[in-house]
Structures are given as structure tokens and as C-alpha cells.
Amino acid sequence: MILLDLDIKELEELLVGRNCPKYRARQIMRWLLCGCDFSEMSNLPKDLRESLAVEHVACPIEIAEALKSKDGSVKFLYKLFDGNIIEGVYMPHDYGNTLCVSTQVGCRMGCAFCASGIGGLVRNLTPGEILGQFVAVNRYLGGTMTDRKLSNIVLMGSGEPLDNFDNVVKFILLVSDADGLGVGRRSISLSTCGLADNMRRLADLGLGVTLSLSLHATLDEYRRKLMPVANKYSVTETVDAARYYFKKTGRRVVFEYSMVKGVNMSFSDARRLSELTKGMAAHVNLIMLNKVVGKNIEGCTPLEAERFCEKLKSLGVSATIRRSMGADVEGACGQLRRKRLNS
Numbered sequence: 001m002i003l004l005d006l007d008i009k010e011l012e013e014l015l016v017g018r019n020c021p022k023y024r025a026r027q028i029m030r031w032l033l034c035g036c037d038f039s040e041m042s043n044l045p046k047d048l049r050e051s052l053a054v055e056h057v058a059c060p061i062e063i064a065e066a067l068k069s070k071d072g073s074v075k076f077l078y079k080l081f082d083g084n085i086i087e088g089v090y091m092p093h094d095y096g097n098t099l100c101v102s103t104q105v106g107c108r109m110g111c112a113f114c115a116s117g118i119g120g121l122v123r124n125l126t127p128g129e130i131l132g133q134f135v136a137v138n139r140y141l142g143g144t145m146t147d148r149k150l151s152n153i154v155l156m157g158s159g160e161p162l163d164n165f166d167n168v169v170k171f172i173l174l175v176s177d178a179d180g181l182g183v184g185r186r187s188i189s190l191s192t193c194g195l196a197d198n199m200r201r202l203a204d205l206g207l208g209v210t211l212s213l214s215l216h217a218t219l220d221e222y223r224r225k226l227m228p229v230a231n232k233y234s235v236t237e238t239v240d241a242a243r244y245y246f247k248k249t250g251r252r253v254v255f256e257y258s259m260v261k262g263v264n265m266s267f268s269d270a271r272r273l274s275e276l277t278k279g280m281a282a283h284v285n286l287i288m289l290n291k292v293v294g295k296n297i298e299g300c301t302p303l304e305a306e307r308f309c310e311k312l313k314s315l316g317v318s319a320t321i322r323r324s325m326g327a328d329v330e331g332a333c334g335q336l337r338r339k340r341l342n343s
């Protein structure tokens with residue numbers, strides 16, 4: 001069992017079953033959230049540490065590689081306890097340090113511009129494996145449970161978060177627990193390719209995280225070419241679910257929009273995007289595509305991106321071009337993992 005999968009009550013129940021006092025649970029949890037293994041838990045009895053080590057996993061994430069970019073970001077390759085590998089990116093900003101985390105090993109969404117889905121879905125990550133990425137990087141940066149070096153989380157790494165719904169929700173509850181790491185939910189962003197039913201489920205839970213919808217096209221015929229999920233959910237259904245999220249939570253929705261040359265950057269696209277986002281607090285995050293080996297998708301030039309952004313602004317749309325980080329260390333989702341798997 002991965003102990004980071006457990007909340008404090010579940011950990012207390014586990015220890016009571018081993019005839020341990022409940023207060024040991026909080027001692028153990030503090031060590032776990034600092035990224036420590038059982039051998040480092042110095043205020044626990046030796047026999048308890050040894051027995052826990054035999055039966056359970058403390059932090060299920062090992063940083064196998066850390067590639068530092070010239071822009072200050074760091075691309076991490078993590079090894080899981082079962083030998084699988086995933087990845088994430090640390091991004092320092094003036095407003096706080098952000099960690100992009102993965103939610104699945106691989107992905108089954110198959111988006112045309114993303115390396116994560118090459119090879120399909122291997123398995124879901126547990127809540128503790130998602131949390132373990134944050135814990136491992138926080139420790140790597142010299143942080144502790146009470147002195148965090150990470151302030152923001154984006155669930156935008158490998159995998160579709162809402163395809164691993166229950167585990168992702170539990171991760172959000174664990175990482176935001178005021179008695180634990182205490183990351184504010186307004187500092188957590190969840191990106192989805194548009195699983196409309198689960199977007200509504202998430203809204204009904206009232207967690208208050210920022211929802212980022214990967215829209216990428218304003219017409220169904222084009223969106224289906226880029227994103228297979230569009231065969232199940234139309235643009236209208238997907239945006240309606242985002243609008244429902246806004247109404248239920250009051251939180252601004254971010255629309256992710258990857259700019260593809262000759263596909264989704266006309267003035268008509270800008271006008272339709274303006275209509276789709278009207279009537280809710282929304283922001284369009286324009287994305288310059290990274291070249292992905294095996295994907296026949298052509299991005300745009302910086303000048304073309306600026307022109308499309310200005311089109312949107314002229315129509316009253318809040319829009320910016322996302323700052324690209326870590327390109328020199330293959331910072332885009334799935335790229336480093338694919339390279340290692342193919343080496």
C-alpha cells in the first residue's frame with residue numbers, strides 16, 4: 001500500500017489496526033509530506049519503521065532525471081515503484097513557483113498534437129503518486145511540509161485528469177488539506193480535453209479549482225481531426241459544460257487554444273471563439289505548438305500568433321499567448337518519456 005494515498009483518518013485507522021496510538025499517524029504524515037522514507041522517521045519506534053517498510057511504500061516517486069533549462073524551468077523524469085516512468089515540469093514565475101503534474105501513465109485521448117498519447121494509456125496514477133510528484137520536487141528544491149518551495153499546481157502533464165476522476169479528486173483534497181501541505185485550491189488548475197460529463201461532476205463537488213478546457217477549434221469538423229474526444233462531445237456540449245462550471249463555482253474558465261497553421265486561426269475562428277466564451281468569465285490561452293516527432297501538425301510563427309491574438313482582443317476576448325518554457329529540455333507533455341522509452 002502507498003501511504004501517500006491515505007488521508008489522516010485512513011492512516012489512523014491503519015495504525016489502530018496495528019495496535020499503534022493514533023498520534024503516530026500525524027507523525028508519519030509529516031514525514032511523508034516532507035518526502036522522507038521510513039528509515040528517516042526518527043521519532044518512530046524502530047520496529048514500527050521496519051514493519052511499515054516491509055508492507056508499505058512511503059513516497060512512490062523517485063526522481064530519475066532532472067533536466068535544467070536555460071529559462072529556469074526543470075523537466076523531471078520520475079520512476080514509479082512498478083518501473084513505469086512519468087514526467088513533470090517545474091516552472092518558476094514572479095507570482096510563485098508552479099509544478100505541472102501527470103495524472104496517468106500515458107493517455108488514451110489521442111490528441112493529434114500531443115506526445116503523451118503515443119502508445120495509449122498504460123494505467124491511472126493513484127492519488128499518492130500524483131501527490132508524490134509534488135512532494136518529491138518540493139524536497140528537491142529544499143522545501144518541507146511547512147516551508148513549501150512550490151505554490152501552484154497545474155494538472156497538465158501526461159494523462160487526462162478527468163479520465164482518472166476519483167483519484168484526481170482525492171489528490172486535490174489531500175494536497176489542499178490545511179493540516180497537511182495546505183495548497184490553496186485557487187492555486188490549482190485542472191486541464192481537460194473536454195469530458196463534459198465529468199466537468200459537470202467536478203463543478204457539483206465545489207472544489208473551486210481553476211478549470212482549463214482544451215478547446216483548440218471552434219468547429220466540430222476541425223476539432224474531431226485534432227481531438228478524438230470531439231466524436232463524443234460536440235463543441236457546444238463541451239463549452240456548455242464549461243459554462244456550467246463557471247455558474248456553479250464562480251471561477252473563471254481558461255480556454256486552451258493550440259494554434260495550428262491553416263486550421264484554426266482565421267478571423268471566423270476568432271469571431272466564433274468570441275461567441276463561445278461570451279457571458280462567462282473566461283480567458284483564452286493561446287499556445288505555440290512544439291514539434292512532436294510522429295505528429296503531422298504544423299504550428300504557427302510568432303508573428304502569426306500575435307496577429308491572431310490581436311484579432312481576439314479586437315472582439316473583446318481576454319487573450320494572451322502562453323509563455324513557452326523548457327523547450328530546450330523537451331518540456332512539452334510526453335516528449336521526454338517517449339525519448340526514454342525509445343532509447
